Amino acid sequence: MTLKKINPTSTNAWSLLQKKFNQTKQVNMCDLFKQNPNRKADYSLKVDDFTLDFSKNRFDDETFKALIDLATETGLQQAIEAQFAGAKINETENRAVLHTALRDISKEPILVDGKNIKTVISKTLKKIKTFSDEVIAGKLKGYTNKAFTDVVNIGIGGSDLGPKMAVEALKFYQNHLKCHFISNVDGDHVYETLKNLNPETTLFVIVSKTFTTQETLTNALTAQKWFLKQAQVADIAHNFVAVSTNLEAVKAFGIASKNIFPMWDWVGGRYSLWSAVGLTISLSVGFKQFNEFLEGAHQMDLHFKNTPFNKNMPVVLAMTSIWYNNFFNAETEVILPYTQYLDLLPMYLQQTVMESNGKSVDRNGARVSYQTGTIVWGSTGTNAQHAFMQLVHQGTKLIPADFIGFSKSLHGDDDHHRKLMANFYGQTEALYRGKTAAEVNRELKLANQQASIERLLTFKTFEGNKPSNTLLIEKLTPKSLGKLIALYEHKTFVQGIVWNIFSFDQFGVELGKELAKNYLKK
Numbered sequence: 001m002t003l004k005k006i007n008p009t010s011t012n013a014w015s016l017l018q019k020k021f022n023q024t025k026q027v028n029m030c031d032l033f034k035q036n037p038n039r040k041a042d043y044s045l046k047v048d049d050f051t052l053d054f055s056k057n058r059f060d061d062e063t064f065k066a067l068i069d070l071a072t073e074t075g076l077q078q079a080i081e082a083q084f085a086g087a088k089i090n091e092t093e094n095r096a097v098l099h100t101a102l103r104d105i106s107k108e109p110i111l112v113d114g115k116n117i118k119t120v121i122s123k124t125l126k127k128i129k130t131f132s133d134e135v136i137a138g139k140l141k142g143y144t145n146k147a148f149t150d151v152v153n154i155g156i157g158g159s160d161l162g163p164k165m166a167v168e169a170l171k172f173y174q175n176h177l178k179c180h181f182i183s184n185v186d187g188d189h190v191y192e193t194l195k196n197l198n199p200e201t202t203l204f205v206i207v208s209k210t211f212t213t214q215e216t217l218t219n220a221l222t223a224q225k226w227f228l229k230q231a232q233v234a235d236i237a238h239n240f241v242a243v244s245t246n247l248e249a250v251k252a253f254g255i256a257s258k259n260i261f262p263m264w265d266w267v268g269g270r271y272s273l274w275s276a277v278g279l280t281i282s283l284s285v286g287f288k289q290f291n292e293f294l295e296g297a298h299q300m301d302l303h304f305k306n307t308p309f310n311k312n313m314p315v316v317l318a319m320t321s322i323w324y325n326n327f328f329n330a331e332t333e334v335i336l337p338y339t340q341y342l343d344l345l346p347m348y349l350q351q352t353v354m355e356s357n358g359k360s361v362d363r364n365g366a367r368v369s370y371q372t373g374t375i376v377w378g379s380t381g382t383n384a385q386h387a388f389m390q391l392v393h394q395g396t397k398l399i400p401a402d403f404i405g406f407s408k409s410l411h412g413d414d415d416h417h418r419k420l421m422a423n424f425y426g427q428t429e430a431l432y433r434g435k436t437a438a439e440v441n442r443e444l445k446l447a448n449q450q451a452s453i454e455r456l457l458t459f460k461t462f463e464g465n466k467p468s469n470t471l472l473i474e475k476l477t478p479k480s481l482g483k484l485i486a487l488y489e490h491k492t493f494v495q496g497i498v499w500n501i502f503s504f505d506q507f508g509v510e511l512g513k514e515l516a517k518n519y520l521k522k
């Protein structure tokens, strides 16, 4: 089972989309709503506690259908089946892509090279559970027999961003352990983190899939030196654990075999928080909730696998984004979570999306003739409104936006939550409706500012017609977080398939690394 290698621009759907774009690029969303009073309902999807309203997009039924047809014509169904079945769809590295297996709670075996990987997955989950339970309960202690108070995750890229984002997102559910993250090879990062820690009560989790990453090894050695100022070499076995595929390198680093949590080459770094790379998440909120996080992702996997494309949330998000990226030439898209807990989500998704789909060579090895990977960025609402939203509302660029909000707040303050959500809806409405010159005129008259009308009219007018998706989730829980991350993972997958690129390698990060090594030799 391999991926089809179809140039998307050669499909019938692409030609139709090009035609539709030329005919309807000026279409106004307000008109679309007038033409179809049921548009909001028609362009909404519900998956358990997730409701996606994608009605505020510049497409009509025919365009939406053509976008879905594009996914079909480029072989998405076969690609989904191949991925979940463990086919080696990461062809350039000859690897399967099975982060989905890490959260597959079914009894169905999944084979890689003839072996059922479910066995090693459940064994590792048990190890994560036992370890987290014992550390949290204070049974597993540091080298002076004191319970751990702090956990320091040392890793970078996928070995940092995922756990860091999830620990922050689930802070409400956190136990007494304080979690810290060191990633940058900038020594100030590690020293600043260590300066207030006590080696006796600090647990280090060194996370590196390859265990060759310069930043992580440098930081781990510095942490170890800091530790050994007070402790003995034999004490490392109490306070250091590692997560890696490279067992030999971890042992050479001095970490005891029993303290190594395995990883596998069928999990990409940026998709690895579901594996033992998520150990710090499990330490932070406990294994039960880590497991719920996996269950949430699995629910989204089932939806993605089993739902027709026009009702499939990841597919709909992916194809909507392709519409703007490839036809409107939108340069970026913005992600706006309306909860402070998801502060790190945009940064996390930058690796998922941009390391996966930042490719310019197609699956046939030829240079692509169309745009691929989207540039994603963002920040939490309402902070973003007081920072960069000016440009999204009135700038010259078209920037499709994803608004992510929650029906319930965690601390339950109604006053705050009503204000937060009023802004959430207010922003999406402002983006699509805009404000006409007539409205500005009327407003200035009412404010007794007739004298300013001529001077201010154009500045105070909003073009509107700016697209956005509104994702409303019941409540931020470990389960809904898992579902949300899986949603964006699958969106990224769909886009890579349609663009005919390989989403699971990352050769683009190598050259800079090599050249940096040359500078070190100078």
Ligand code: F6P
Binding pocket: 156, 157, 158, 159, 207, 208, 209, 210, 211, 212, 213, 216, 269, 270, 355, 506, 509
């Ligand atoms: O340099 C990019 C990268 O390979 C990412 O894909 C990965 O998440 C990160 O480095 C860290 O790699 P490792 O876990 O092997 O240290």
